[in-house]
Amino acid sequence: MRVVLTGGGTGGHIYPALAIGREIADKQPGSSLLYIGTTRGLESRIVPEQGIAFEDITITGFRRSLSWENVRTVMRFVQGVRRSKQLLKSFKPDIVVGTGGYVCGPVVYAASRLGIPTLIHEQNVLPGLTNKFLSRYVDGVAVSFPESAAHFAKCPNVVYAGNPCATRVLxxxxxxxxxxxxxxxxxxxxxxxxxxxxxxxxxxxxxxxxxxxxxxxxxxxxxxxxxxxxxxxxxxxxxxxxxxxxxxxxxxxxxxxxxxxxxxxxxxxxxxxxxxxxxxxxxxxxxxxxxxxxxxxxxxxxxxxxxxxxxxxxxxxxxxxxxxxxxxxxxxxxxxxxxxxxxxxxxxxGMPQSASLVYEQIVRLQQKR
Structure with a gap:
């Protein structure tokens, strides 16, 4: 399986993505993984240390107050989508998995526009802005808390799967x-x-x-x-x-x-x-x-x-x-x-089977296309 992982800024977004990647590699030896992040986030240091190929795009998050910086962010988003499409066309993934943080916005959105199966994972009870935006375009959502499912009511495939980090710590x-x-x-x-x-x-x-x-x-x-x-x-x-x-x-x-x-x-x-x-x-x-x-x-x-x-x-x-x-x-x-x-x-x-549940959802989404 060829999989693009994306998500970043903090370890809370990065480590679940890495746990998903390791589960895929365990279940399907020989799988190819590519992580797309930013050079400003921790992912630029953590991911290469794990031996996973890393590519970067330039993107920033929206500010909650009116600001000219938000106009620049929109421009960076458009540029990020363009760069993401180039990376995706080159890597040819079977699925793209986003775990939150503003970097996964243009990557997952670009994948959806290219017809590549997409899944987002939400770690928190209250979804972040990026995942709420992406929920309109993705093929599936995995949530860590059952209370989160109501926030993704318009998405056709929502699975309560827990957080994949729970599997690895055991x-x-x-x-x-x-x-x-x-x-x-x-x-x-x-x-x-x-x-x-x-x-x-x-x-x-x-x-x-x-x-x-x-x-x-x-x-x-x-x-x-x-x-x-x-x-x-x-x-x-x-x-x-x-x-x-x-x-x-x-x-x-x-x-x-x-x-x-x-x-x-x-x-x-x-x-x-x-x-x-x-x-x-x-x-x-x-x-x-x-x-x-x-x-x-x-x-x-x-x-x-x-x-x-x-x-x-x-x-x-x-x-x-x-x-x-x-x-x-x-x-x-x-x-x-x-x-x-x-x-x-x-x-x-606890949900020690979390990584396996996310993997099963990935397989189902991939087979539907």
């Missing part, structure tokens, strides 16, 4: 996660992550909360600050740790995140769709602090889906303090029964 070796952190197997630890770039508000709250670990004997904290915040955060937190210093590990970035997640007892962090897919697939309870700086405040909607199921607690960023955060951590890590109940609820939301 293959991770949790023992390797412990070893990479220098922890004994079975050590209970809280994994705190502010997203791929880090989150200043979460970092500040954790600096205040970390010394309170003395109230939770035996519990460790793995604190991922994000590279841009690492030096300042490490300096601030090291002043007050004293007797719990050996139980706090501060790092800028984790490259083997699936293995570390597989070993974690509790996740604390943002409510990005890919992370939520992974923790529910693994059955990890969570404390979610949705980012308020995302389109349509979609992370809060994502988080509420887990909260309503009993799998998570939520703290809005405007309410976040070190004391409140530690209180929530203590409630869960200090009560094995509660943690087990949340873990069961989390696993109940």
């Amino acid at each position: 293959q991770a070796n949790r023992n390797s996660g412990y070893e990479s952190l220098g922890l004994k197997l079975g050590t209970p630890f809280v994994l705190a992550v502010g997203g791929s770039g880090g989150a200043k508000a979460l970092n500040e709250a954790l600096v205040q909360a970390a010394p309170l670990l003395r109230k939770l004997p035996g519990v460790h904290l793995v604190f991922v600050t994000g590279e841009r915040f690492y030096k300042d955060t490490e300096a601030a937190i090291s002043k007050d740790l004293l007797d719990v210093a050996s139980r706090v590990k501060v790092v800028p970035y984790i490259r083997n995140m699936p293995e570390v997640l597989a070993a974690a007892s509790l996740y604390v962090g943002r409510a990005g769709a890919s992370f939520l897919a992974e923790i529910t697939s693994l059955g990890i309870p969570s404390i979610l602090i949705p980012s308020p700086n995302v389109t349509n405040n979609h992370q809060e909607a994502n988080a509420r889906s887990l909260v309503n199921a009993g799998a998570a607690k939520m703290i809005l960023e405007r309410e976040l303090t070190g004391d409140l955060l530690f209180a929530r951590i203590g409630e869960i890590m200090g009560d094995e029964t509660r943690r087990a109940e949340m873990s069961k609820a989390s696993r109940g939301l």
